[in-house]
Amino acid sequence: MTAAEIPAAILAEIPGPIDPPHRLLMGPGPVDAYPSVLRAMSARLVGQYDPFMTEAMTQTQALWRHVWSTTSPACVLVDGTSRAGIEAALVSLIRPGDRVLVPIFGRFGHLLAEIAERAMAEVHTIETPWGQVFAPSAIEEAVVRVRPTLLALVQGDTSTTMLQPLAEIGEICERHGVLFYSDATASLGGNPFEADAWGLDAATAGLQKCLGGPSGSAPLMLSERAVEVVRGRKRIEAGIREAGDPQSADFVRSNYFDLGMILDYWGPRRLNHHTEATSMLYAARECARVIALEGRQAVIDRHALAGAAMLAGVAATGLTVFGDVAHKMSNVVAVEIPDGVPGDLARAAMLTDFGIEIGTSFGPLHGRVWRIGTMGYNARRDAVLTTLAALEVVLRRYGVAVPPGAGVEAAAALYSDGGPGDGAAG
Structure with missing residues (x-):
């Protein structure tokens, strides 16, 4: 059927091309993307194993190591919004029954606690009034009392606009044998973030705030210690076979957010896990490139x-x-x-x-x-x-x-x- 043959009533219901109004987005995010990011997203597509594509992935990893301030090779993108990165990190690092400590100073601390509970963790929280942050001593006291496997802490919580200092937290976690994860969605790129110097084991972000891109790709980094934890998780088939009970088996309960599989996809063998969101890869690459060029x-x-x-x-x-x-x-x-x-x-x-x-x-x-x-x-x-x-x-x-x-x-x-x-x- 040609356009001329489509009934007028149906044609009348077909919307025109997408044409958003002009806006200056000065809220807590999303914000206007850098023009070069929008241009990058309009670049032509290639196959997921095209040499150009795999090289673009390699370049993107190197650029994001610079943004995160880490030498860890485990810098990848999780296809999805910033929440996808959070979920990938927590569901892959937490074993059922692990104790997880979440200091809450705004809405997104509650989100970390919820996702950790869904990952079958034993979640413990401490709270401070909205508009304040935690002293390192308060976090250490809770770490000593709870003895968690993982500390999950938001760096910048846009609900309150507060920035939690992280510089001393990594040393506290290392001293007590605790993995240290931070959600840097609202802060990365616009505030200091030193993954290696601060002892981060895992961190995630999204493009739509200080990084100047659209929502839809979640940069993620893991330390060597975190990679060992992720690699130590069983695949679902092996877990069921060994434990005989899928509810007690130590496997990552998500296929899409299984960082072990995502690391294999982004690793040198490029083992198939999903079809990378090409245009979002281009966007994430350009966001990091803008930062590298400007400094x-x-x-x-x-x-x-x-x-x-x-x-x-x-x-x-x-x-x-x-x-x-x-x-x-x-x-x-x-x-x-x-x-x-x-x-x-x-x-x-x-x-x-x-x-x-x-x-x-x-x-x-x-x-x-x-x-x-x-x-x-x-x-x-x-x-x-x-x-x-x-x-x-x-x-x-x-x-x-x-x-x-x-x-x-x-x-x-x-x-x-x-x-x-x-x-x-x-």
């Missing part, structure tokens, strides 16, 4: 400058910053919604009138704070100043007495000398 520390510095400018701007506007500012991620700030301002309506006005998206939050912070991000491609002067100018207009509309131009001027002052981090590559 890893330069990218972190650019995020720090943009975050400091936004922080100065919202403070000068008269907004109250939520949480412990000393432990805030550089790439997102949470501000208290002023009394009398309908938070969701104000956010909608930012979107419809200015094409700018900012975020609300979850749980106890829903409707209490806005979260404003400065990350990836949007960690740049014009994005910061434009957002602050639009926010001032919207606040005035709802009766907030804002000093005219104060937010923009305070942010611009930090950029006035054109210092490091003033701009975005890609």
Whole structure:
């Protein structure tokens, strides 16, 4: 049947080509992708064992070692959103009955605990109020008391905007024989992360925040010790055969998220596991390449400058910053919604009138704070100043007495000398 032969009623129901509206995504993520990442995703496809494809995978692994700051060869991509990476790490590292300790300081600590429970771990949690982080001594006390096999800890939790210090945690875990995993989805690329120096055994992320790409690929790294644990897990067939009971066998209960099989796929033999998501591989490769070209520390510095400018701007506007500012991620700030301002309506006005998206939050912070991000491609002067100018207009509309131009001027002052981090590559 040709297009001319399709009934008019059916033709009328067929949507046109995808054509998203122009947006400036200044929330907690996702954010606008680097233009070069979008171009990379439009590159032609090749077969999964084409020499170009396998070489692109090898290049991607090398680039991500640089991003993670590790020499470990076990740097791979998990096809899926950042949550796919989290699940792959936890389901592959946790044996049924293992004790897992999860310090929770925001929504995503609860997520780690849930996934660990689904992996049949004995999960123990400690909590601190939202807006604060844990002292290393508090974590060590819990490690001594619980005696876990694995510590699972979020580095940056966008629900609270807090950044948990990790530098001392690896040494604590090593001293007590504990595997150390961190979810760096919200923080990697925009804040310091030193996998080897900090003693990480496993870490995962997603592209859609500081890394400046789309959601859909989850970079993951494993230490040599973590690889040994993963390799020590039985395959499902062997587990059933040896234990006679699939509920008690020590096998990875997911095929798709079995890191032993994924490592074989990304290893020199390229053993078939799944068909790699080619366009997302291109995106992940380009995200890491952008960081390498600009310089890893330069990218972190650019995020720090943009975050400091936004922080100065919202403070000068008269907004109250939520949480412990000393432990805030550089790439997102949470501000208290002023009394009398309908938070969701104000956010909608930012979107419809200015094409700018900012975020609300979850749980106890829903409707209490806005979260404003400065990350990836949007960690740049014009994005910061434009957002602050639009926010001032919207606040005035709802009766907030804002000093005219104060937010923009305070942010611009930090950029006035054109210092490091003033701009975005890609």
